[in-house]
Amino acid sequence: MIKVSNISHFYGDEQVLYDISLEIKEDELVFLSGDSGSGKSTLLSILSTLLKPSSGELLIDDSTLDDVENLDKFRQENIGFVFQFHYLINYLNVYENIALAALDDKKKNINSLLENLGILELSSRYPNEISGGQRQRVALARALINEPKIIFADEPTGSLDSKNSKIVYELLSLAVKNGTTVVVASHDMQIQDHATQTIRMIDGKI
Template sequence: MSYLKLENITKSFGKSQVLKEVSFAIEQNEIVALLGESGSGKTTLLRIIAGLEFANTGNVMVNEKVMQDASTFLKTEHRNIGVIFQDYALFPHLNVKQNIAYGLRDKNEALLNDFLSIFELTEHAKKRPHQLSGGQQQRVAIARSIIVNPDLLLLDEPFSSLDQSLKRKVRSEISTILRRQNIPSILVTHDPDDAMEMADKIAILQKGEIVQFDTPENIYKNPINEYVGDLTGGINVLEGRLVRPSDTKMVPTEKGSYKVVKCSFYKGDFFITLQATDNPKAFVNVIEKYRVEVGSLMDVE
């Protein structure tokens, strides 16, 4: 039995149809990413799941409970779904511990202290949000959302305000915490790295439709069309096929001995620049799976 199930969701704003017959399901403890360009419909779909928007048609079920169908529409406050927006929406006048405890009816000190420890916020418990880093603020927002034990957690572009050096660390931390707490989650993002690193499955949205729903590996290796290939890291388009750069091999046209003058890593492969030993002005480039030391020699037959 699927934990979250969406069936034939459509949504229009005036004459503009934003979602077209969207259907997919996720299981308990899965993290699913909604990935697409701006205007693809991913945030609208998230808001429909949360009860912040009303779908024109379709059904939404969470944990075997109907959220919306032809005769039912539960308001957000009755759905037990946590939502984390881009700005985290922390209360500036409350400290970290008070922010996390905000939604609890019973201010269980032991539970609060456990969450402070889990999210590595114990030493920051008495700080106000403005005294925290972006990553720390995000951990507070997520702790506040999951301490009330939601049936589902929705994250809308949660890493967009973080710089690249912090993004990967926070993504890893949050993914670990969500899996430890056994909370199924949906991540909305336009960044393929967010989706590839965090999600068990990715739903690719294009102009309001899900064009591919699969594991990150399958989507990367077997994109269904050029849009998906470009969105998830770039492709080379050849006659009748989509090919990743990592699936190609560049070799020098001239045989002989070459000296390695540069070796750089990118997306799983090593891009190597070679200089001909008998002609210092002749350079070629090759792609290899393994690192080659600069200054070493390569024979090309």
């Protein structure tokens, strides 16, 4: 699924990742843990194709990014993103926020996905009319709508209480059972109970 070989990364003169190699298999829930500044968010950005490493190689399904003709299309068809802040569009309702991200042939699945996530009754509401936990479930629906191979989540429960954090992790675990690989970078150790692999980052190294 994902293979990283000897990846290092610099921001200017500052090195933040040192010769990282790892492998993530299909249907795994991988937990990237580490303190602030450990390099986990940078590594997640590289794994998710949002950042090109300074050196080393990233393979997704045995292909390098140089093999991908249209990276934006590749992301839309294969990758879902969930962040600490939901980045929903306030003037669009829940249904419209998800429809905006959906491929044309996936829009018919929006209501059934909302029902599976327990938020179908929120479809006509706007982000400022629902709770933080509900907004994050909408963000998860947006990430899932195109049935991606991989979901990358960066501190997805950072602004949630423990109850809503547990719900998000249970939903991510369900996505794994349904065939999606999930990679989560987080300070929240709750996710360790759901993870199939934990990668601990310290000072840019595993």
